[in-house]
Amino acid sequence: MSRRAANALYYGLTHTALLLCAGILFCLLFAIIWQGAQAISLEFLISRARDFGTSGGIGFQILGSLLIVVTAAIVVLPLAVGTAIFRQSFIKSARRKNTLDTILYALNAIPSVTYGIFGLIFFVNILGTGLSWFVGSLILAMMMLPTVTLASHAAMQSLPSGYAENAAALGLTRGEVVRRVILPQSAHGIVTGLLIALARAIGETAPIMFIATAFSGTGIPRSLLEPVATLPTHILALAQQSTNPQALQNAWGASLTLVAFVALFSALAFFARRHLTRLSQR
Amino acid sequence: MSHAPHLKIISDNDAPLAAMPAISLKGFSAYYGENCIISDITLDIPRRGVTCLIGPSGAGKSTLLRSLNRINEHNAQASVSGKADVLGRDLASGYPDVTDLRRKVGMVFQTPCVFPRSISENVLFGLRGQKRPKSEKREIVERCLKAAALWDEVSRRLSDSALSLSLGQQQRLCIARALAMSPEILLLDEPTASIDPVSARAIENLVMDLSPQMTIIMVTHNIAQTKRISDHVVFLCDGKIVEAGAKTDIFSRRSLDKTRTYLTEEFCDC
Numbered sequence: 001m002s003r004r005a006a007n008a009l010y011y012g013l014t015h016t017a018l019l020l021c022a023g024i025l026f027c028l029l030f031a032i033i034w035q036g037a038q039a040i041s042l043e044f045l046i047s048r049a050r051d052f053g054t055s056g057g058i059g060f061q062i063l064g065s066l067l068i069v070v071t072a073a074i075v076v077l078p079l080a081v082g083t084a085i086f087r088q089s090f091i092k093s094a095r096r097k098n099t100l101d102t103i104l105y106a107l108n109a110i111p112s113v114t115y116g117i118f119g120l121i122f123f124v125n126i127l128g129t130g131l132s133w134f135v136g137s138l139i140l141a142m143m144m145l146p147t148v149t150l151a152s153h154a155a156m157q158s159l160p161s162g163y164a165e166n167a168a169a170l171g172l173t174r175g176e177v178v179r180r181v182i183l184p185q186s187a188h189g190i191v192t193g194l195l196i197a198l199a200r201a202i203g204e205t206a207p208i209m210f211i212a213t214a215f216s217g218t219g220i221p222r223s224l225l226e227p228v229a230t231l232p233t234h235i236l237a238l239a240q241q242s243t244n245p246q247a248l249q250n251a252w253g254a255s256l257t258l259v260a261f262v263a264l265f266s267a268l269a270f271f272a273r274r275h276l277t278r279l280s281q282r
Numbered sequence: 283m284s285h286a287p288h289l290k291i292i293s294d295n296d297a298p299l300a301a302m303p304a305i306s307l308k309g310f311s312a313y314y315g316e317n318c319i320i321s322d323i324t325l326d327i328p329r330r331g332v333t334c335l336i337g338p339s340g341a342g343k344s345t346l347l348r349s350l351n352r353i354n355e356h357n358a359q360a361s362v363s364g365k366a367d368v369l370g371r372d373l374a375s376g377y378p379d380v381t382d383l384r385r386k387v388g389m390v391f392q393t394p395c396v397f398p399r400s401i402s403e404n405v406l407f408g409l410r411g412q413k414r415p416k417s418e419k420r421e422i423v424e425r426c427l428k429a430a431a432l433w434d435e436v437s438r439r440l441s442d443s444a445l446s447l448s449l450g451q452q453q454r455l456c457i458a459r460a461l462a463m464s465p466e467i468l469l470l471d472e473p474t475a476s477i478d479p480v481s482a483r484a485i486e487n488l489v490m491d492l493s494p495q496m497t498i499i500m501v502t503h504n505i506a507q508t509k510r511i512s513d514h515v516v517f518l519c520d521g522k523i524v525e526a527g528a529k530t531d532i533f534s535r536r537s538l539d540k541t542r543t544y545l546t547e548e549f550c551d552c
Contacts, residue, residue, distance in 0.1 A: 092358030093358060160395060162391065162393060162395030163395065163397065164356070165353060165356060165391065165395075166391065166395045166397075166456070167397075167407070168353060168356065168384065169351065169353055169384055169388065169389040169390075169391075169460075170384065170385075170388070170407060170408030170459065170460070170463060171381040171382070171384040171385035171408055171463060172381065172408065173381050180407075180410065181397065185398070
């Protein structure tokens with residue numbers, strides 16, 4: 001095969017792959033937006049679900065989803081950043097660094113349902129917490145931990161090595177180097193990692209299905225130990241009633257809302273990265 | 283392990299202080315893992331003046347410099363042995379808090395590395411956390427930038443990003459930042475290697491201006507520069523001191539053949 005033909009083949013194959021991926025995504029989004037838009041209204045977004053979701057809206061599901069992921073973010077942020085700082089600044093042995101990386105990649109690869117089963121056994125069965133949105137947040141935080149840690153660490157690793165060395169040469173302690181140099185300069189990576197992990201977590205059903213959510217009869221939780229309704233489990237419940245056209249319509253509406261939240265977190269991640277990177281290089 | 287001769291640099295202009303060297307090394311060695319980079323050297327560096335460390339690449343000049351404020355400890359594989367006194371205190375046991383050592387022994391690296399902050403914030407970077415009145419901070423910024431021969435160029439844009447400066451200006455800002463800590467010893471690791479000749483000359487003038495007030499130890503590959511700015515010269519090769527002494531002796535016909543060959547042909551066969 002001539003070089004020109006090989007190039008053309010390579011170009012054709014890669015573009016076909018790109019078009020295929022973009023096409024699938026476009027079809028999926030088009031279907032969700034087209035079907036979901038018919039269900040969306042202000043009332044649908046703020047009112048509570050009735051008749052197992054076949055009527056009413058998804059107000060409590062939106063609230064529950066946000067509550068559970070924002071709490072997970074609050075829990076995971078210090079853990080992930082602390083782990084990344086420890087990996088970057090305090091572990092000297094390459095072997096220990098590799099071991100930590102392997103653990104993080106392994107945690108990232110664990111299927112989400114396994115986290116849910118662990119939460120069910122450990123929190124619900126052994127500790128007897130019952131269904132609780134806080135436990136759901138803890139499990140989601142565990143699931144988000146590797147993503148946020150790896151993103152934070154990647155941002156720290158991308159800093160010029162001279163920063164830490166120059167700061168240390170000025171007599172700054174390791175803690176001061178972390179606080180004054182490493183954290184401000186890697187803030188963009190930490191925030192981006194967190195928002196990407198949030199975008200993933202808000203769509204998760206399996207980890208919280210058994211431990212944090214109720215399919216009906218929930219409102220605004222009055223304590224950490226009460227369950228909440230969430231969008232993914234609501235969609236699951238509605239999908240199981242798909243023979244009912246109203247339930248199906250509401251499922252599309254809830255799906256569109258969920259996709260909008262994922263898109264919002266992803267867009268925020270994009271803008272946070274651009275804005276914070278620019279700020280750190282000012 | 284071979285033993286280097288005990289070499290003592292005697293300052294020409296400050297005989298009493300020469301008895302109390304700024305840095306005193308006895309049987310000092312430095313390693314990276316199993317590799318011995320500096321082998322059993324003995325050397326006294328007097329207070330005040332410029333001491334240039336010269337020698338071919340891999341001679342151990344930068345390793346020696348990095349050992350003197352223990353910045354080499356950032357590398358997990360780095361270790362040292364032997365006796366080293368800095369400002370009259372043992373390098374290890376005399377400075378249980380390494381930050382105390384680094385405030386006394388400032389360092390500027392080969393590649394200028396300013397923090398992505400304003401020019402004045404860069405100067406004050408090492409002092410952050412210490413509560414001082416604004417007027418005192420302004421005074422420190424002005425004094426250090428003047429000492430680093432940068433004040434005239436940046437006095438009207440102190441709040442501009444330090445990244446907007448040229449490389450030569452950034453390197454002088456790094457020196458100003460180190461001076462803000464009021465170090466007694468200043469270590470310069472090839473500070474003119476990555477900048478243009480005009481900026482390099484500005485830094486040379488700056489080093490000569492600072493030399494009456496502090497001990498400056500500078501690694502350089504530039505023989506002409508060594509001749510221009512040094513008071514004392516240490517010629518290192520393959521981790522050992524070949525010769526050390528006052529510049530006038532090193533650059534005279536009295537120096538060893540090896541030294542003369544290196545100084546004239548920039549070649550070393552050790």
